[in-house]
Amino acid sequence: MEPDKAMSPSSASSYTSSIHYDRRLYQQDIAGSIAHARMLARQSIISKGDAQTIVRGLKAIEKEISNGTFPWKPELEDIHMNIEARLFEKIGDTAGRLHTARSRNDQVTVDTRLYAKEAIHDTVARVSNLQRALLDLAQANKDVLLPGYTHMQRAQPVLLAHHLLAYFHMLQRDKERFQECYRRADVLPLGSGALAGVPYPIDREFLAKELGFARASDNSMDAVSDRDYLVEYMADAALCMAHVSRLAEELVLWSSQEFDFIRLDDQYTTGSSIMPQKRNPDFAELARGKTGRVYGNLMGLLTVLKGLPLTYNRDLQEDKEGFFDTVDTLQSTLEVMASMVGTMRVNPKRMRQAAEESYILATDLADYLVAKGVPFREAHGIVARLSVYAADQGKLFKELTLDEYRRFSLHFGQDVYQVTLESSVAARDVPGGTAPSQVEQALAQARGLLAKADTG
């Protein structure tokens, strides 16, 4: 077989092409161009008439794209070229004036920044939705007890609301991170030219204001090669997915026959035609599995950036697909999780039963003895022996007779039966603890944080 010396033109150009994914930037590209045209006219770099022609042309193009009549040309490789070429078709050579004082290098990153800002905004809203679903579920099941687990072993009873609030707070940190990322995305790169700035008296503040950026970038060489805001979003998303994967794992476990703590809504399970009882938690599994691609996208862009000299290098074109995929994956996952949490049914009986059919009150029994004056270590030893005895007898603590208790310590009295799941939970009455009063306050605080997010 003789090797071809050169690729066919089409396959060569498909290698560099980005139009299949960057077309989603069309609104941003057009908004950027309109602002640029207006600024150029305002600074008398082009005429007011030319600017109006350009703006009119761009708006027509935007309409074509949004209503599906735009004549896409794959051979024009990217969104910028497609719009530019169409503008020439529409308004002739005046289109060329739009490229005064602008380069592809600052144009592409202004588009991506505008998109990223919207994506962050939407992501935060979806995180809030999942928080709200968790909060609603917690509120609706405020008295439900279940075992708290360490090492996948039943450890101490907790309120389900307390358990759910743990996720609320993970997500709250995610939201903070996204919002901080927003501030770094919210910087206008336009005016950086190819790398060194532009030789025209442009007004970058006007551009920033027009496009809704908080400020203009500080250094043109940095601006055209800075993809930090994308890495940062993807890192924030990776951690957020880690949190979501933990919740998803619990939903999968809780849906199993072994746990049977929850029943996911039909729309979030699939079954076999023949085993209606089999309720595969496919959505939760996918949410957990999709963590992989979000981690992978982060690693992908970090790899691209490693060892890249200044300033713009074509490697940077690889920034967008992984970012878009991360945005789509995270947002749809958050939406799915919010709906799944919002529609699932809790099985309080089984949760309580799991707590009762165990020895998770051992610590509380030791505390009982300590309160009666038994030294801490001795109390522990007594309860350890009591646990072994009870297990051997196949009895739970509450099934032991007082006589049996007193075989291990005469400090046990009738009031030992008042050591219950409820008393255990109530005793953890410290800020952040699982006592009902604390959880009540925590719910209110969480509700407040959400309300603030909605208005803020």
Next chain:
Amino acid sequence: MEPDKAMSPSSASSYTSSIHYDRRLYQQDIAGSIAHARMLARQSIISKGDAQTIVRGLKAIEKEISNGTFPWKPELEDIHMNIEARLFEKIGDTAGRLHTARSRNDQVTVDTRLYAKEAIHDTVARVSNLQRALLDLAQANKDVLLPGYTHMQRAQPVLLAHHLLAYFHMLQRDKERFQECYRRADVLPLGSGALAGVPYPIDREFLAKELGFARASDNSMDAVSDRDYLVEYMADAALCMAHVSRLAEELVLWSSQEFDFIRLDDQYTTGSSIMPQKRNPDFAELARGKTGRVYGNLMGLLTVLKGLPLTYNRDLQEDKEGFFDTVDTLQSTLEVMASMVGTMRVNPKRMRQAAEESYILATDLADYLVAKGVPFREAHGIVARLSVYAADQGKLFKELTLDEYRRFSLHFGQDVYQVTLESSVAARDVPGGTAPSQVEQALAQARGLLAKADTG
């Protein structure tokens, strides 16, 4: 804002849908089904007539898909459901018999394995093409010398052919790895059912032979959850991209004005309209940058698999997109690199000049003195001082007079001028070394390896 309790059906189903990427498995899916139908008839599990009806139906569907008339239904989520539903439309309830003794779990992985086998085969062919391009370039420039670099510093002269052969051998290892991966992909999972095997007297050996698999899988629970062959392909691809990224980096550097060692063909560079001399090596940059996504895809699937209990879990649906992307990226990159190498022009003058305008013969001068009886360490000291002197004078070694040489050691004679780039290269006359005779043999050996690959 009130949160929605549940997602709209369409967005929920789009979360689990895979039809936008698994449709590329249609040939594999149909081939698998045809083989299955034939086996069922052969084993008298279904009638011969039913099998013929099914096979006819499937072939008609294949034609519809290949000629673009197939009525895709996104709501049917995946390729299997689309084909299955269409088969019912075409042949009625007989279609249902195809699902005897088969489950979605073993069906999906037989498709992916068939695809992976082809992908590996094609990948290996493309690796060979790049090797061939390197070899041709090496052969065509057999006498060209350039500096060999360590630490990005000129270190010792080498033949360009020797340098290019280093990449040949990296790629040779890549090929070996892909071929070994092939053997593990080449295993039939069909017959594993959902997870436990099937309660029918099927003939797995027949299925394997029919579908071109070397053998049937050993354990049904492993078979439905094994994605090793995909991880392995992606790991092999990651290392192959690492090699390609090293070559791409060198093409970028060699294209710079500072090096000016090569001129990439016009189709693999882009320039500014105004600076025709600016030849941006966009393709090489992209090849380097795309390493990121291939690394990321590997990390993605490894993450999916971490801590996943047996057997099939829906997380595993996340195996395909990253794999397909890796296949596409690696194959197109190899194709681009082969063409780029095959069409680029070497600048032997600049390469030689870079070797000459340096002191990379220092080691050879020391060897010269050692040959004259000067102890090794003393020889080194003399040459070090000579180097400093020459640099201070702004002279190269060959520009020094014999008098100047002899100021540093009286062992220097007229024959010192015979220490040249050529003599240096010729002296590395060990297997694997850069001496022309060795490189000649190495080229022949490489050519042999390639020929074997073509026929083998």
Next chain:
Amino acid sequence: MEPDKAMSPSSASSYTSSIHYDRRLYQQDIAGSIAHARMLARQSIISKGDAQTIVRGLKAIEKEISNGTFPWKPELEDIHMNIEARLFEKIGDTAGRLHTARSRNDQVTVDTRLYAKEAIHDTVARVSNLQRALLDLAQANKDVLLPGYTHMQRAQPVLLAHHLLAYFHMLQRDKERFQECYRRADVLPLGSGALAGVPYPIDREFLAKELGFARASDNSMDAVSDRDYLVEYMADAALCMAHVSRLAEELVLWSSQEFDFIRLDDQYTTGSSIMPQKRNPDFAELARGKTGRVYGNLMGLLTVLKGLPLTYNRDLQEDKEGFFDTVDTLQSTLEVMASMVGTMRVNPKRMRQAAEESYILATDLADYLVAKGVPFREAHGIVARLSVYAADQGKLFKELTLDEYRRFSLHFGQDVYQVTLESSVAARDVPGGTAPSQVEQALAQARGLLAKADTG
């Protein structure tokens, strides 16, 4: 605060130092040097007497290191410098002759390859140990049934031995990969010099034989910068850890009160002093968690290699720590898992109970009806309705009366009670299926593979 213009010498040298981790290569380094000295003498490049002096000195140094009396000098940065400097102390300037026809660049990678070969050998042995533990456990519990799971839902009954063999086969593939990696590690780089080969009549075949390498490397520039064998080991290890993490996850789940399928030996659990019943499966959790560092090490070295031009660059020093950590982590994890599996106790009663307390025989009931002549789809519909009915009544299938059965289909007869977990398992009588006879053969085959590994 005024910044220091320069680091203190000590902190600068600690940045480049590798002695804290590469000292573990001392045996390899000395073995490589002894072989090199012998070869130099054999080729009359140095005298026989010098070679003997050098070999004697190196052996004395090896003894010093192994018995802990070697005077390590951190300021000498690496193992090679420490040994070299010590050799000068011991035998004077003759030590210098050892560096004839050798460079640090080929020396360091010959050491690492020797180490990697041993590491692979040991890794394979430990994989075998874990396989053996799985096999022994399978054999000892040959009749134990448990639910097979898909989506973490009980799906079909399987033999525990069948379940355990799934892991055996994952590990078998791991072993194959490591053995293939071995072949690529088994290549002598010595003789490549700094990058171009050496100007001495060395005998690389002798060197290879002396050091136990299968062959010498093909290209000197490749040889000094090739770290493929380390990446490959780390990729193989990542996949092996993925498998181990799946097993570890199952051990954690099976140890929970909810599953209660196994009891890990005391030495592999920790508990609270007060809750002896709490048996935290710390070792299994750590095995699962350590997957992270093994994935990370792979990503680390891939990142190092990305875009690195030829030949040796100091970045490559970063190859060893992650590799060593991966070797240590994987090997200790395999050892822990083998012991944990080898000492854990299975709870057959609970496993069976979990299978019984479910409707996992639904498929078998449908097959029963099909065998009675009921069309497939109708049979499915009947059983689905029967399942719903049974669940509503709080009854298992076997608790239904024949009357109840016959309310759904008159095809049900007394023999419906012969549809049992055992009959279900026995029906999957295909190669790779869970039928006892198949599993029996699979155990024998697996035993054979292991025996071959032990002798081979």
Next chain:
Amino acid sequence: MEPDKAMSPSSASSYTSSIHYDRRLYQQDIAGSIAHARMLARQSIISKGDAQTIVRGLKAIEKEISNGTFPWKPELEDIHMNIEARLFEKIGDTAGRLHTARSRNDQVTVDTRLYAKEAIHDTVARVSNLQRALLDLAQANKDVLLPGYTHMQRAQPVLLAHHLLAYFHMLQRDKERFQECYRRADVLPLGSGALAGVPYPIDREFLAKELGFARASDNSMDAVSDRDYLVEYMADAALCMAHVSRLAEELVLWSSQEFDFIRLDDQYTTGSSIMPQKRNPDFAELARGKTGRVYGNLMGLLTVLKGLPLTYNRDLQEDKEGFFDTVDTLQSTLEVMASMVGTMRVNPKRMRQAAEESYILATDLADYLVAKGVPFREAHGIVARLSVYAADQGKLFKELTLDEYRRFSLHFGQDVYQVTLESSVAARDVPGGTAPSQVEQALAQARGLLAKADTG
């Protein structure tokens, strides 16, 4: 070979041991315990006398550790057990009271948070040091011009100060991220107990104040399993290393004979004994290479967290080694880079020459023509043809005669010779551009940011 059924005790315990790396938390562990003892006494949970005894004991232990006399016991596995056991030796059973209202689960994360806070603080200081070194170098070479590169091709002239400021701003974003991470690390987990809070009237606000935390955690289940602050630090570090790797790459390139833009100080290069001109930039290469381990550590912890159910699982012990390694790697790399930048010498002549020996003024020539009234596109065409002509003649633009210029356009006049590197740079007179006046302001602004960081 017979497999061992169980590991030897020592190797089993070494698997779970963390004392070899968590001993660096001793100060934090003791500080946490002292604060806890004081709080317990303040709340009358233990007696004031006991608290004093405990505090005295702990302070004595801290002294033992810091002066190297502490009797470490590896079999006690971790830092907490070592200190606890020693406290029992020193003060007897009173030591036990320290564990009232505290668990290992909240203890270990309070230690890590205290450590992380210090690490962040030190990291930020080192980022500032590197910024300062860049700024000093920029200031000292304020008039130096070099080519600005895109695609590794000379594109437009820029001031070296402008180029260096690009890195300043990358690092400024890194600092912001670290500081935001600090706020999330700055949260007290103590009081969360094992997972549910503690049944004692503890004062968490006092604890927070005593230990310097801004506030106490909101949810105990979250608090014992939250490792976000470590992931976030590692993600911030990964991006910071990406930036550093870009700078390191440039230092490597600029040190090459091909560029020859800088001369690194002797202490940051190594050479061959025989080629004093060979100046291997080992430190810059290592800085670039160490990016890999920092990326890998991030991937490692993300993997650990994926799919981990609540609350504490032993997998989380895997959080620290990678974090410590990232802290050490990033901090030492920043230190090395600051020193390297602070001591390197710039070669302004070569930088300028590289700018001059090219056609990077093409854009400026077109702007010249536009200013003379030539339409934009026509001007571009003229200059493109001029460039080709000049290159064919082997002439630079400034070497062309006015006649030659005018062959391409009669708009060229004598003042075309005033289009110079200086005029080009000066023309980019927009905020963020490379014009000297802009760079002057940018330097002042950067100086201000640094000063604020020092005082703030």
